[in-house]
Amino acid sequence: DIEMTQSLSTLSASVGDRVTITCRASRSVSMWLAWYQQKPGKAPKLLMYATSTLESGVPSRFSGSGFGTEFTLTISSLHPDDVATYYCQQYDDHVGLTFGGGTKVEI
Amino acid sequence: EVQLLESGGHLVLPGESLRLSCAASGFPFSSYAMTWVRQAPGKGLEWVATIGGDGYTKYYTDSVKGRFTISRDNAKSTVSLQMSTLTADDTAIYFCAKERERGSTGDFFDYWGQGTQVTVSS
Numbered sequence: 251d252i253e254m255t256q257s258l259s260t261l262s263a264s265v266g267d268r269v270t271i272t273c274r275a276s277r278s279v280s281m282w283l284a285w286y287q288q289k290p291g292k293a294p295k296l297l298m299y300a301t302s303t304l305e306s307g308v309p310s311r312f313s314g315s316g317f318g319t320e321f322t323l324t325i326s327s328l329h330p331d332d333v334a335t336y337y338c339q340q341y342d343d344h345v346g347l348t349f350g351g352g353t354k355v356e357i
Numbered sequence: 358e359v360q361l362l363e364s365g366g367h368l369v370l371p372g373e374s375l376r377l378s379c380a381a382s383g384f385p386f387s388s389y390a391m392t393w394v395r396q397a398p399g400k401g402l403e404w405v406a407t408i409g410g411d412g413y414t415k416y417y418t419d420s421v422k423g424r425f426t427i428s429r430d431n432a433k434s435t436v437s438l439q440m441s442t443l444t445a446d447d448t449a450i451y452f453c454a455k456e457r458e459r460g461s462t463g464d465f466f467d468y469w470g471q472g473t474q475v476t477v478s479s
Contacts, residue, residue, distance in 0.1 A: 251419070284465035286402075293452055293469035294394075294402065305467065337402055344463025345416045347392075347404040 252276055252343050256336075256350035264357065269325040271353045273338035278318040282342040285314060285323045287334045288352075294337065298323065325355075333357055359383040359468045361453045366473030374441040377473055379453030380434065387411070387431040390462040393438045395449035396472075405451070408436060409462040416463055420446070443477045450474050 253276040263269050273283070281301045286294040296305045301321060302314040311326045325332055338350040365377040379391070393405040406427040407416045415427055426439040436453060451473050454466035 288402075293471055294466075295469075296457070296465065296467050299457065299465050339402075339404075339465060341464045344461075346418070347407070347416075347463060349402040349404065352401045 251346045252279060252340050252348050254338055254340055254348050254350035256338060256353045258353050259351065260354045260356060262356045263328050265328055265330060267328045269328050269332075269355060271323040271336050271355070273316075273321045273323070273350050275319045275321075275340055279340040279342035281317055282340060283314075283316065283321050284339045284341065285312075286337045286339065287332075288337065289334045297336075328355070328357065330357060359455065361455060361468055361470035363451065363453045363470045363473040366451065366475045368476045368478065369443055370479055371444055371477055373443055373477075374439070375443060375475060377438040377440070377451055377453075377475070379436045379470055381436070381453075381455065382434060384455065386434040388459050390414075390456040390464075391429060391436040392454045392456065392466060393427065393436075394452045394454055394466075394469075395447075395475075396452070397446075397449045400449075403449075406438065407456075407463055410460065414462050440475070443475075445477050448475060448477050 255274045285298040288294040298314040313324045335352045335354045337352045360382045362380045390409050392407040408427045424442045429436045453470040455468040457467035
């Protein structure tokens with residue numbers, strides 16, 4: 251299985267800060283990476299897919315980049331509503347989907 | 358409006374079986390693969406199983422192979438997860454999720470249910 255690593259389990263920032271969350275794959279997943287946002291007690295919400303394609307309705311302050319094994323999710327200006335845990339997920343291996351361990355963003 | 362509603366979660370004893378169901382609406386159900394993802398208490402997301410729109414293609418994570426069976430009834434727009442020989446490690450919230458891309462199997466998910474709690478404990 252492809253292991254997805256999010257090196258920071260918790261990230262503290264201030265409102266208005268630029269926030270970058272990283273995700274690393276144990277082998278190349280090409281561009282086949284998605285990002286989700288999960289708030290406490292809620293289901294995950296799709297933010298981004300194919301590394302950098304923003305899902306409909308997601309604010310443009312969210313962006314994604316990367317290729318192969320290194321990926322980032324960036325929030326250009328942190329809002330209070332962005333407090334959540336963020337997960338990356340690879341889907342290059344269709345028969346063995348895997349998620350990163352999550353990065354909790356706090357204010 | 359797409360809706361996914363899971364049911365069937367329970368407190369069960371180790372070694373017992375349980376069947377989860379997910380009722381879907383608001384989209385052409387048979388055109389989309391469906392997936393179960395679980396989240397153990399205080400932990401991250403773990404993909405469990407995926408079934409293709411036609412019901413024939415099925416994928417499982419290694420830890421549940423031989424114990425869990427995913428199935429679907431396209432006439433009723435439901436997807437199920439039959440779980441057997443449950444252990445404490447299976448304790449989690451189980452989410453039903455819809456794949457975003459029509460016709461694909463094993464991708465990413467644009468709609469999720471609210472989850473159903475499975476607790477395995479003596």
